[in-house]
Amino acid sequence: MTLVPVALGPRNHPVLLEAVTRGGANAAALADAHALVWAGNDPAAFPGDVPETIRWVQLPSAGVEEWFAAGVIQRHPEIVWTSAAGAYAATVAEHAFAMLLAGVRGLPEHLAATTWRQRELFGLVGTLRGSRVGIVGAGGIGRALIPMLASVGATTVAVNRSGRPVDGADEAVPADRVDEVFSTVDHVVIAAPATEETRHLVGREQLSRLGSKSWVINVARGSLVDTEALVEVLRDRRIGGAGLDVTDPEPLPDGHPLWGLPNAIVTPHDSNLPALRLPAYAAHVAENVRRFVAGEDLMARIDPVAGY
Amino acid sequence: MTLVPVALGPRNHPVLLEAVTRGGANAAALADAHALVWAGNDPAAFPGDVPETIRWVQLPSAGVEEWFAAGVIQRHPEIVWTSAAGAYAATVAEHAFAMLLAGVRGLPEHLAATTWRQRELFGLVGTLRGSRVGIVGAGGIGRALIPMLASVGATTVAVNRSGRPVDGADEAVPADRVDEVFSTVDHVVIAAPATEETRHLVGREQLSRLGSKSWVINVARGSLVDTEALVEVLRDRRIGGAGLDVTDPEPLPDGHPLWGLPNAIVTPHDSNLPALRLPAYAAHVAENVRRFVAGEDLMARIDPVAGY
CATH class of the missing domain: 3.40.50.720 (NAD(P)-binding Rossmann-like Domain)
Known part of the structure; x- marks a missing residue:
């Protein structure tokens, strides 16, 4: 043979x-x-x-x-x-989850502290338990994230092209209704492919629908997020924070405002070990x-x- | 009636x-x-x-x-x-998990970076997938941690008094053999009660059994860890790092070496929201x-x- x-x-x-x-x-x-x-x-x-x-x-x-x-x-x-x-879905999903969990529990502010500021930090510690997390893109990364989020008691809303049910997700929504998802979730993880349609999928309008404790995680491609709009809401603390393994521009140039923001976690596209x-x-x-x-x-x- | x-x-x-x-x-x-x-x-x-x-x-x-x-x-x-x-087990377990995951993925170093240092940071990003995590104390917190760790592909070794099987844990070891566990695991989470017997359960000897990428998480009580010995191994980078929601002394005084270490995450006993x-x-x-x-x-x- x-x-x-x-x-x-x-x-x-x-x-x-x-x-x-x-x-x-x-x-x-x-x-x-x-x-x-x-x-x-x-x-x-x-x-x-x-x-x-x-x-x-x-x-x-x-x-x-x-x-x-x-x-x-x-x-x-x-x-x-x-x-x-x-x-590479499992390791990227783990990275997204790590950034989301670190953000929600207030670890960036804790890491910056050099004194026992219990009263000030208490208010920054949140929980994923009982929260609702939108996963935009139900490919390998998105699907790998679902059991991780479930393990800490979060519910998930998966956004895919058709809106057909996604294994383990509590809800599925078609891509053409993605904007609505930003109004109903506590946090959003972006794990969708970069195409013309997904460019600036997270823009000023979508960010304005999130809450003041919401975290946005991007492990897909920088182009899916309007960086300028994101920097604005992070600066004004209109959302909780952002965890970015990908940026636009990428690499993120020295001196870029994202480097200096206390509520931004930037990892240099290294989620995929x-x-x-x-x-x-x-x-x-x-x-x-x-x-x-x-x-x-x-x-x-x-x-x-x-x-x- | x-x-x-x-x-x-x-x-x-x-x-x-x-x-x-x-x-x-x-x-x-x-x-x-x-x-x-x-x-x-x-x-x-x-x-x-x-x-x-x-x-x-x-x-x-x-x-x-x-x-x-x-x-x-x-x-x-x-x-x-x-x-x-x-x-309060679920929220404390979530906090322990957040610190462990953040540590293993190298988030403290990433948060300190203000430039796109991909080559330097790559080596600091680890994964819990395939790792073996010791959970010392299989009470509410320890048991709540097990499914979280399982969701990212880690296996768990639970240490309890008798060594009887613990639901979901891959292995259970009796407390009198806890030292051996430090030799076989990648990371350790301390969630045991503070008693005379558990004082300095994590000391120089136990820390020396861990690897250079191992994280130690303490969400129990500060007295379970020998702070001096811990600071030593953190300083010399003989372990990966430590995530501490409890300290000894507590509150941790200003100027304490733990505040200045890049591989220590200290949260001021605020895991229980x-x-x-x-x-x-x-x-x-x-x-x-x-x-x-x-x-x-x-x-x-x-x-x-x-x-x-």
């Missing part, structure tokens, strides 16, 4: 080589391959042309807007493209190779029209 | 009055009562003598070592004493009154010999 030939690029990383083998395929040169598993992060380094034998390309990032911007995916509409969406990234990608690759070999539907198939 | 008479002290707080009624008893003067529900925090303010008709006293705090120190409980060994252990404390105590009172009226076992009965 001849195994399905799968190429690796830009180089043969041993961990991914092992994943391809584990998935039941054979590592092969690009010219002979039916599929290409890519491990590079720079779309410009992707081959300008891929052989006609290639039927599937696996990309290493969860968000693929840069690959669309570079025209890589559109160049080969005949190929099935898959992202790594979902592969490098130490865990390769093994997580390898597990994703192994499963998708297995599906490819078996002729099953692949995970995280990119929709060239939707743009993610 | 005559309702069981229950007295409130030091005053008739309406929320507790309602709880006593909800529990099926009648509010009465101390001289006529069979039980006393106390809401004051100062043992010195407790009546020097209580009428012989009193068969049960409910105290408002979860830890009762101050009531023992003042001799209040020992003065009336014929009375059944109950604490509020468990009543004042806003939630009274309703939580009222719910506990209502249930214990119901049990008292029905002749059932009371929750959180104090053991005058064990001292908690």
